[in-house]
Amino acid sequence: xxxxxxxxxxxxxxxxxxxxxxxxxxxxRAAGGQFLLRxxxxxxxxARPEWEELIYEDLRWLGLSWDGLRRQSDxxxxxxxxxxxxxxxxxxxxxxxxxxxITAAASAPQEGVPEFGPDGRIYPxxxxxxxxxxxxxxxxxxxxxxxAIGTPSQMPTFTETGPAHEGTHKVTAEYLMSxxxxxxxxxxxxxxxxxxxxxxxxxxxxxxxxTRGKDLxxxxxxxxxxxxxxxxxxxxxxxxxxxxxxxxKRLAKRDDARAIRTYRAEGASPQDIRHMVGL
Numbered sequence: 001x002x003x004x005x006x007x008x009x010x011x012x013x014x015x016x017x018x019x020x021x022x023x024x025x026x027x028x029r030a031a032g033g034q035f036l037l038r039x040x041x042x043x044x045x046x047a048r049p050e051w052e053e054l055i056y057e058d059l060r061w062l063g064l065s066w067d068g069l070r071r072q073s074d075x076x077x078x079x080x081x082x083x084x085x086x087x088x089x090x091x092x093x094x095x096x097x098x099x100x101x102i103t104a105a106a107s108a109p110q111e112g113v114p115e116f117g118p119d120g121r122i123y124p125x126x127x128x129x130x131x132x133x134x135x136x137x138x139x140x141x142x143x144x145x146x147x148a149i150g151t152p153s154q155m156p157t158f159t160e161t162g163p164a165h166e167g168t169h170k171v172t173a174e175y176l177m178s179x180x181x182x183x184x185x186x187x188x189x190x191x192x193x194x195x196x197x198x199x200x201x202x203x204x205x206x207x208x209x210x211t212r213g214k215d216l217x218x219x220x221x222x223x224x225x226x227x228x229x230x231x232x233x234x235x236x237x238x239x240x241x242x243x244x245x246x247x248x249k250r251l252a253k254r255d256d257a258r259a260i261r262t263y264r265a266e267g268a269s270p271q272d273i274r275h276m277v278g279l
Contacts, residue, residue: 002035079192094135118219
């Protein structure tokens with residue numbers, strides 16, 4: 001078993017991060033496997049060295065150790081190679097639409113069809129007829145799912161062990177087209193999108209079990225599809241419950257009151273943190 005914890009160095013870790021990291025670490029150790037740490041610093045404009053150092057400090061204070069470290073910023077070439085592989089199939093196109101353009105184009109969504117999916121607002125396909133060769137440095141790159149899907153009967157599956165969705169799930173063409181739309185593979189200022197980068201990261205790190213919050217469960221359908229098109233071995237997924245505040249909202253990095261460093265400064269112990277998150 002090889003699992004991982006993948007925080008972004010854009011703010012302090014909070015109780016939700018502690019729960020996810022401890023859970024993945026404990027699962028790996030119980031199975032005699034490996035626990036990896038990945039620094040998701042894809043967006044270099046927001047990543048800060050001081051936040052990365054705090055990640056290491058907080059995890060060590062929690063009593064966690066890792067068997068390998070990967071930093072996304074060291075692997076931009078891998079992401080570009082994956083995009084080129086998908087582009088060689090003729091299913092990647094450049095997109096010049098801004099968020100405002102997409103919102104305006106999707107201002108009258110079809111009744112019963114969701115407006116948003118794991119890649120944000122579902123793209124209406126405005127630039128779908130543009131050729132990949134027309135791309136410029138100011139374009140995003142999107143994946144034309146209608147071209148990429150091919151024969152729907154050959155779609156992939158994935159295994160989930162989390163309590164909310166335990167079982168084997170099939171990725172369907174209908175779900176991708178109605179709930180995802182053409183996802184972004186890379187933005188003008190980023191080497192790759194989140195969904196593409198994590199697929200490559202997990203494959204290159206030989207991750208066998210992805211442990212993460214249940215808010216990312218819907219994204220698994222898109223990520224599994226990308227794995228399939230890139231001929232990558234899929235991991236087993238475990239989506240766990242989320243740690244929420246007193247009002248029931250999911251914790252965010254801006255909620256410094258629940259940051260691990262705050263509890264450390266107030267004299268809490270690692271065992272106190274485990275108790276707070278139900279471990």
